[in-house]
Amino acid sequence: MSLNRLRNSNHPKAGSTTKVEPIRDRADINVIKKSLSERPRDLCLFTLGINTAYRANELLSIRVGQVAHLRCGDSLTLRQSKTGRDRMITLNETATNALQDWLQRHPAPEDDAPLFPSQRTRKALTVSPFINMVKGWCREAGLKGNYGSHTLRKTWGYHQLRGNTKTPPHLVLPLLMEAYGHARQQQTLEYLCIQSDEVASLFMQVEL
Numbered sequence: 001m002s003l004n005r006l007r008n009s010n011h012p013k014a015g016s017t018t019k020v021e022p023i024r025d026r027a028d029i030n031v032i033k034k035s036l037s038e039r040p041r042d043l044c045l046f047t048l049g050i051n052t053a054y055r056a057n058e059l060l061s062i063r064v065g066q067v068a069h070l071r072c073g074d075s076l077t078l079r080q081s082k083t084g085r086d087r088m089i090t091l092n093e094t095a096t097n098a099l100q101d102w103l104q105r106h107p108a109p110e111d112d113a114p115l116f117p118s119q120r121t122r123k124a125l126t127v128s129p130f131i132n133m134v135k136g137w138c139r140e141a142g143l144k145g146n147y148g149s150h151t152l153r154k155t156w157g158y159h160q161l162r163g164n165t166k167t168p169p170h171l172v173l174p175l176l177m178e179a180y181g182h183a184r185q186q187q188t189l190e191y192l193c194i195q196s197d198e199v200a201s202l203f204m205q206v207e208l
Helices: 026-035 040-052 055-060 095-101 127-140 150-163 171-181 185-191 193-204
Strands: 077-078 086-090
Touching: 026 040, 026 127, 026 150, 040 055, 040 095, 040 127, 040 150, 055 127, 127 150, 150 171, 150 185, 171 185, 185 193
Parallel strands: none
Antiparallel strands: 077 086
């Protein structure tokens, strides 16, 4: 078998770079949720991803017993795969509703069962198929661009920065830095594709 066939199809070609994008439009989020309405596992995974900012492998590590008792305002603590440190998040109503809806249909809701099992093996989903799932959801919604495993957590941050009207504006970016574990504001803006959006818009605002 050739090296090209062995190479992960999601990996960029040598010498190239890719930047995974957030889902910027709430209407597109709603389109994806509607398309997943008959796939409760996937709807819960998508909804939890865009409301918690956990990394893909952190989401996929969740066991039923960790979340079965949770309600709106409760906290969930997961071990961060990148740093090895625990990170606590607070679940909002949308996230807890999605969890409870899925747990009512979960095929094997024992405490030690994976929250998001593979339909084929019943073991926990892994990152590679998850990436393809995200790409497929975005493609089905008609989105153009590059989407992948970081899309969901970037979507959470993007909409916090663009649409959070309850937190004082000067605090949103520092809080996002803390949530993502970033050392610089510039790092967070670049991660959320904010700066590239604004620079691109300049080309459309003034015509000479």
